[in-house]
Amino acid sequence: MTRPLHAHVQRISSGLAEHAVAVMPAARKEWARAMHAELASLDAGIERMRWSLGCLRAAYSERVRDLVILDRLDVRIRIALLSLNEAHGLIFSAKLAWVYRTNPNWAVRYLGPESVPVYAAIPTILIGLFAISAALYAVAAVYLMRHRRNAVPYYTAAVGTELVSLMGRSWVSVSVDSWSATSEVLRYGIWLGYTLLALMIANHFRHGGFPPRRRPN
Protein backbone atom coordinates (compact mmCIF):
# COMPACT_ATOMS: atom_id res chain seq x y z
CA MET A 1 0.00 0.00 0.00
CA THR A 2 1.42 3.45 -0.89
CA ARG A 3 2.14 5.88 1.94
CA PRO A 4 -0.64 8.44 1.15
CA LEU A 5 -3.19 5.65 0.75
CA HIS A 6 -1.97 4.03 3.97
CA ALA A 7 -2.41 7.33 5.85
CA HIS A 8 -5.84 7.75 4.32
CA VAL A 9 -6.96 4.27 5.40
CA GLN A 10 -5.55 4.93 8.87
CA ARG A 11 -7.53 8.17 9.15
CA ILE A 12 -10.77 6.58 7.94
CA SER A 13 -10.42 3.57 10.24
CA SER A 14 -9.73 5.83 13.25
CA GLY A 15 -12.75 7.94 12.31
CA LEU A 16 -14.96 4.85 12.10
CA ALA A 17 -13.77 3.56 15.49
CA GLU A 18 -14.36 6.99 17.06
CA HIS A 19 -17.83 7.01 15.57
CA ALA A 20 -18.40 3.55 17.10
CA VAL A 21 -17.48 4.98 20.51
CA ALA A 22 -19.99 7.79 19.98
CA VAL A 23 -22.77 5.42 18.88
CA MET A 24 -22.28 2.84 21.63
CA PRO A 25 -24.83 3.14 24.49
CA ALA A 26 -23.44 4.85 27.60
CA ALA A 27 -23.36 1.62 29.62
CA ARG A 28 -21.14 0.01 26.96
CA LYS A 29 -18.80 2.91 26.16
CA GLU A 30 -15.83 1.23 27.80
CA TRP A 31 -16.14 -1.67 25.37
CA ALA A 32 -16.12 0.65 22.39
CA ARG A 33 -13.02 2.35 23.82
CA ALA A 34 -11.46 -1.09 24.20
CA MET A 35 -12.08 -1.84 20.52
CA HIS A 36 -10.74 1.58 19.58
CA ALA A 37 -7.61 1.04 21.68
CA GLU A 38 -6.82 -2.16 19.76
CA LEU A 39 -6.48 -0.14 16.56
CA ALA A 40 -3.17 1.34 17.71
CA SER A 41 -1.68 -2.16 17.78
CA LEU A 42 -2.77 -3.10 14.26
CA ASP A 43 -0.25 -2.32 11.55
CA ALA A 44 -1.66 -3.31 8.21
CA GLY A 45 -4.11 -0.83 6.68
CA ILE A 46 -6.72 -3.33 5.55
CA GLU A 47 -6.66 -5.07 8.94
CA ARG A 48 -7.31 -1.74 10.68
CA MET A 49 -10.19 -1.05 8.32
CA ARG A 50 -11.74 -4.48 8.96
CA TRP A 51 -11.35 -4.01 12.70
CA SER A 52 -12.97 -0.59 12.74
CA LEU A 53 -15.87 -1.79 10.57
CA GLY A 54 -16.38 -4.55 13.14
CA CYS A 55 -16.36 -1.88 15.91
CA LEU A 56 -19.05 -0.03 14.03
CA ARG A 57 -21.15 -3.15 13.60
CA ALA A 58 -20.88 -4.02 17.29
CA ALA A 59 -21.73 -0.46 18.33
CA TYR A 60 -24.82 -0.24 16.14
CA SER A 61 -26.01 -3.70 17.13
CA GLU A 62 -25.70 -2.74 20.82
CA ARG A 63 -27.48 0.53 20.08
CA VAL A 64 -30.42 -1.29 18.46
CA ARG A 65 -30.53 -3.80 21.32
CA ASP A 66 -30.56 -0.95 23.80
CA LEU A 67 -33.73 0.53 22.31
CA VAL A 68 -35.97 -2.03 24.06
CA ILE A 69 -38.97 -0.03 22.84
CA LEU A 70 -41.21 -3.08 23.07
CA ASP A 71 -40.85 -2.94 26.83
CA ARG A 72 -43.12 0.10 26.68
CA LEU A 73 -46.85 -0.60 26.88
CA ASP A 74 -47.83 2.35 24.66
CA VAL A 75 -45.56 1.09 21.84
CA ARG A 76 -46.98 -2.43 22.16
CA ILE A 77 -50.54 -1.07 22.06
CA ARG A 78 -49.78 0.90 18.87
CA ILE A 79 -48.28 -2.15 17.16
CA ALA A 80 -51.19 -4.30 18.36
CA LEU A 81 -53.67 -1.77 16.92
CA LEU A 82 -51.80 -1.84 13.60
CA SER A 83 -52.01 -5.64 13.62
CA LEU A 84 -55.74 -5.52 14.44
CA ASN A 85 -56.16 -3.11 11.53
CA GLU A 86 -54.51 -5.69 9.23
CA ALA A 87 -56.74 -8.40 10.72
CA HIS A 88 -59.76 -6.22 10.01
CA GLY A 89 -58.61 -5.72 6.38
CA LEU A 90 -58.18 -9.44 5.87
CA ILE A 91 -61.53 -10.32 7.47
CA PHE A 92 -63.21 -7.68 5.32
CA SER A 93 -61.62 -9.19 2.17
CA ALA A 94 -62.87 -12.62 3.23
CA LYS A 95 -66.34 -11.22 3.88
CA LEU A 96 -66.44 -9.42 0.51
CA ALA A 97 -65.38 -12.54 -1.36
CA TRP A 98 -67.91 -14.66 0.51
CA VAL A 99 -70.81 -12.23 0.18
CA TYR A 100 -70.04 -11.65 -3.50
CA ARG A 101 -71.32 -15.15 -4.17
CA THR A 102 -74.76 -14.49 -2.71
CA ASN A 103 -75.17 -10.71 -2.92
CA PRO A 104 -72.83 -9.27 -5.59
CA ASN A 105 -74.59 -5.88 -5.56
CA TRP A 106 -73.64 -5.29 -1.93
CA ALA A 107 -70.03 -6.39 -2.48
CA VAL A 108 -69.59 -4.31 -5.64
CA ARG A 109 -70.10 -1.12 -3.59
CA TYR A 110 -66.75 -1.78 -1.89
CA LEU A 111 -64.81 -3.07 -4.89
CA GLY A 112 -62.97 -1.14 -7.59
CA PRO A 113 -63.67 -2.10 -11.23
CA GLU A 114 -60.48 -4.18 -11.45
CA SER A 115 -61.33 -6.09 -8.24
CA VAL A 116 -64.80 -7.32 -9.29
CA PRO A 117 -63.59 -10.15 -11.57
CA VAL A 118 -60.94 -11.13 -8.98
CA TYR A 119 -63.45 -11.40 -6.13
CA ALA A 120 -65.84 -13.27 -8.42
CA ALA A 121 -63.13 -15.88 -9.03
CA ILE A 122 -61.61 -16.19 -5.56
CA PRO A 123 -61.77 -19.83 -4.43
CA THR A 124 -63.12 -20.81 -1.00
CA ILE A 125 -59.67 -21.89 0.19
CA LEU A 126 -58.38 -18.34 -0.24
CA ILE A 127 -61.32 -16.94 1.72
CA GLY A 128 -60.40 -19.40 4.47
CA LEU A 129 -56.76 -18.28 4.36
CA PHE A 130 -57.77 -14.62 4.69
CA ALA A 131 -59.87 -15.48 7.74
CA ILE A 132 -57.16 -17.66 9.32
CA SER A 133 -54.52 -14.97 8.80
CA ALA A 134 -56.85 -12.35 10.32
CA ALA A 135 -57.46 -14.55 13.37
CA LEU A 136 -53.72 -15.16 13.78
CA TYR A 137 -52.98 -11.42 13.63
CA ALA A 138 -55.65 -10.77 16.25
CA VAL A 139 -54.31 -13.42 18.65
CA ALA A 140 -50.73 -12.21 18.08
CA ALA A 141 -51.82 -8.64 18.86
CA VAL A 142 -53.35 -9.73 22.17
CA TYR A 143 -50.22 -11.67 23.15
CA LEU A 144 -48.04 -8.72 22.19
CA MET A 145 -50.09 -6.32 24.28
CA ARG A 146 -49.65 -8.67 27.24
CA HIS A 147 -45.90 -8.88 26.44
CA ARG A 148 -45.98 -12.65 25.97
CA ARG A 149 -43.48 -14.59 23.87
CA ASN A 150 -46.40 -16.44 22.26
CA ALA A 151 -46.81 -13.37 20.05
CA VAL A 152 -43.81 -14.56 17.99
CA PRO A 153 -45.21 -17.86 16.62
CA TYR A 154 -48.59 -16.22 16.00
CA TYR A 155 -47.04 -13.32 14.09
CA THR A 156 -44.90 -15.78 12.12
CA ALA A 157 -47.95 -17.87 11.24
CA ALA A 158 -49.98 -14.74 10.41
CA VAL A 159 -47.45 -13.29 7.95
CA GLY A 160 -46.84 -16.76 6.49
CA THR A 161 -50.56 -17.40 5.90
CA GLU A 162 -51.01 -13.90 4.54
CA LEU A 163 -48.16 -14.42 2.06
CA VAL A 164 -49.75 -17.63 0.80
CA SER A 165 -53.12 -15.88 0.46
CA LEU A 166 -51.50 -12.92 -1.32
CA MET A 167 -49.81 -15.26 -3.77
CA GLY A 168 -53.12 -17.03 -4.33
CA ARG A 169 -54.83 -13.69 -4.92
CA SER A 170 -52.11 -12.66 -7.41
CA TRP A 171 -52.58 -15.95 -9.23
CA VAL A 172 -56.35 -15.34 -9.42
CA SER A 173 -55.74 -11.77 -10.67
CA VAL A 174 -53.49 -13.03 -13.46
CA SER A 175 -55.86 -15.83 -14.40
CA VAL A 176 -58.84 -13.44 -14.77
CA ASP A 177 -56.63 -10.91 -16.59
CA SER A 178 -57.15 -8.23 -13.97
CA TRP A 179 -53.62 -7.88 -12.64
CA SER A 180 -52.50 -4.42 -11.53
CA ALA A 181 -48.85 -3.76 -10.69
CA THR A 182 -49.69 -0.83 -8.41
CA SER A 183 -52.07 -2.77 -6.16
CA GLU A 184 -49.73 -5.77 -6.10
CA VAL A 185 -46.79 -3.60 -5.01
CA LEU A 186 -49.00 -1.98 -2.37
CA ARG A 187 -50.26 -5.31 -1.02
CA TYR A 188 -46.83 -6.97 -0.90
CA GLY A 189 -45.32 -3.75 0.50
CA ILE A 190 -47.77 -3.76 3.40
CA TRP A 191 -47.08 -7.44 3.94
CA LEU A 192 -43.34 -6.72 4.01
CA GLY A 193 -43.94 -4.03 6.62
CA TYR A 194 -45.75 -6.52 8.87
CA THR A 195 -43.03 -9.10 8.27
CA LEU A 196 -40.38 -6.62 9.42
CA LEU A 197 -42.52 -5.86 12.45
CA ALA A 198 -42.75 -9.59 13.20
CA LEU A 199 -38.95 -9.90 12.91
CA MET A 200 -38.50 -6.98 15.29
CA ILE A 201 -40.86 -8.62 17.78
CA ALA A 202 -39.05 -11.95 17.43
CA ASN A 203 -35.72 -10.19 18.00
CA HIS A 204 -37.09 -8.45 21.09
CA PHE A 205 -38.23 -11.68 22.72
CA ARG A 206 -35.13 -13.55 21.63
CA HIS A 207 -32.95 -11.11 23.52
CA GLY A 208 -35.51 -10.44 26.25
CA GLY A 209 -33.78 -12.61 28.80
CA PHE A 210 -30.33 -12.59 27.29
CA PRO A 211 -28.22 -10.62 27.86
CA PRO A 212 -29.51 -9.73 31.30
CA ARG A 213 -30.41 -6.13 32.05
CA ARG A 214 -27.42 -3.82 31.89
CA ARG A 215 -25.54 -3.19 35.09
CA PRO A 216 -25.32 0.53 35.86
CA ASN A 217 -21.86 2.00 35.32
Next chain:
Amino acid sequence: MTRLPNRSTQTRLLLAELLESPRTWRHGYELSKATGLKSGTLYPILMRLADQGLLASNWAESERPGVPPRHVYRLTPDGLACARSLAEVAPATLDARLSKANS
Protein backbone atom coordinates in the same frame (compact mmCIF):
# COMPACT_ATOMS: atom_id res chain seq x y z
CA MET B 1 -38.09 -18.86 22.78
CA THR B 2 -35.08 -17.47 24.66
CA ARG B 3 -31.85 -18.97 23.41
CA LEU B 4 -29.79 -20.79 25.98
CA PRO B 5 -26.87 -18.57 26.92
CA ASN B 6 -23.35 -19.38 25.68
CA ARG B 7 -24.47 -22.21 23.40
CA SER B 8 -23.62 -20.54 20.09
CA THR B 9 -20.62 -21.97 18.25
CA GLN B 10 -18.83 -18.61 18.34
CA THR B 11 -19.26 -18.27 22.12
CA ARG B 12 -18.07 -21.80 22.70
CA LEU B 13 -15.14 -21.18 20.37
CA LEU B 14 -14.14 -18.14 22.39
CA LEU B 15 -14.59 -19.93 25.72
CA ALA B 16 -12.49 -22.83 24.44
CA GLU B 17 -9.74 -20.42 23.40
CA LEU B 18 -9.80 -18.64 26.77
CA LEU B 19 -9.70 -22.04 28.46
CA GLU B 20 -6.39 -22.81 26.71
CA SER B 21 -4.58 -20.39 29.02
CA PRO B 22 -7.02 -19.50 31.78
CA ARG B 23 -4.58 -17.44 33.88
CA THR B 24 -3.27 -15.29 31.04
CA TRP B 25 -4.80 -11.91 30.24
CA ARG B 26 -5.56 -11.84 26.50
CA HIS B 27 -6.38 -8.81 24.38
CA GLY B 28 -9.15 -8.57 21.82
CA TYR B 29 -7.06 -8.69 18.66
CA GLU B 30 -5.20 -11.76 19.89
CA LEU B 31 -8.51 -13.50 20.63
CA SER B 32 -9.85 -12.46 17.25
CA LYS B 33 -6.81 -13.96 15.49
CA ALA B 34 -6.96 -17.16 17.55
CA THR B 35 -10.66 -17.81 17.05
CA GLY B 36 -11.13 -16.31 13.60
CA LEU B 37 -13.98 -14.17 14.96
CA LYS B 38 -14.31 -10.67 13.54
CA SER B 39 -14.32 -7.75 15.99
CA GLY B 40 -18.03 -7.13 15.32
CA THR B 41 -18.82 -10.67 16.50
CA LEU B 42 -16.17 -11.02 19.18
CA TYR B 43 -16.89 -7.94 21.27
CA PRO B 44 -20.67 -8.46 21.72
CA ILE B 45 -19.84 -11.97 22.98
CA LEU B 46 -17.19 -10.59 25.36
CA MET B 47 -19.75 -8.05 26.63
CA ARG B 48 -22.36 -10.73 27.32
CA LEU B 49 -19.84 -12.99 29.06
CA ALA B 50 -18.73 -10.07 31.24
CA ASP B 51 -22.40 -9.28 32.02
CA GLN B 52 -22.84 -12.83 33.24
CA GLY B 53 -19.76 -12.61 35.43
CA LEU B 54 -17.91 -15.21 33.36
CA LEU B 55 -15.23 -12.86 32.07
CA ALA B 56 -12.93 -10.47 33.88
CA SER B 57 -11.58 -7.45 32.07
CA ASN B 58 -8.83 -5.00 32.83
CA TRP B 59 -6.87 -2.17 31.24
CA ALA B 60 -3.22 -3.09 30.77
CA GLU B 61 -0.35 -0.79 29.84
CA SER B 62 1.09 -1.66 26.45
CA GLU B 63 4.66 -2.92 26.16
CA ARG B 64 5.21 -0.74 23.10
CA PRO B 65 5.91 2.93 23.80
CA GLY B 66 3.30 5.38 22.54
CA VAL B 67 0.62 2.70 22.30
CA PRO B 68 -2.39 3.35 24.57
CA PRO B 69 -3.46 0.86 27.26
CA ARG B 70 -5.34 -2.18 25.98
CA HIS B 71 -8.37 -3.95 27.37
CA VAL B 72 -7.48 -7.50 28.37
CA TYR B 73 -9.62 -10.46 29.31
CA ARG B 74 -9.54 -13.77 31.12
CA LEU B 75 -12.10 -16.16 32.55
CA THR B 76 -13.40 -15.77 36.10
CA PRO B 77 -13.72 -18.94 38.23
CA ASP B 78 -17.39 -19.16 37.14
CA GLY B 79 -16.32 -18.66 33.53
CA LEU B 80 -13.74 -21.37 33.88
CA ALA B 81 -16.35 -23.81 35.18
CA CYS B 82 -18.75 -22.84 32.40
CA ALA B 83 -16.05 -23.17 29.71
CA ARG B 84 -15.04 -26.59 31.05
CA SER B 85 -18.59 -27.89 31.06
CA LEU B 86 -19.22 -26.56 27.54
CA ALA B 87 -15.93 -28.00 26.27
CA GLU B 88 -17.31 -31.43 27.05
CA VAL B 89 -20.09 -30.88 24.50
CA ALA B 90 -18.90 -31.68 20.96
CA PRO B 91 -15.25 -30.78 21.59
CA ALA B 92 -14.23 -32.22 18.22
CA THR B 93 -16.25 -29.62 16.33
CA LEU B 94 -14.68 -26.81 18.32
CA ASP B 95 -11.18 -28.20 17.86
CA ALA B 96 -11.78 -28.31 14.12
CA ARG B 97 -12.99 -24.69 14.09
CA LEU B 98 -10.08 -23.53 16.25
CA SER B 99 -7.44 -25.25 14.12
CA LYS B 100 -9.11 -23.78 11.02
CA ALA B 101 -8.93 -20.29 12.57
CA ASN B 102 -5.28 -20.79 13.49
CA SER B 103 -4.23 -22.18 10.11
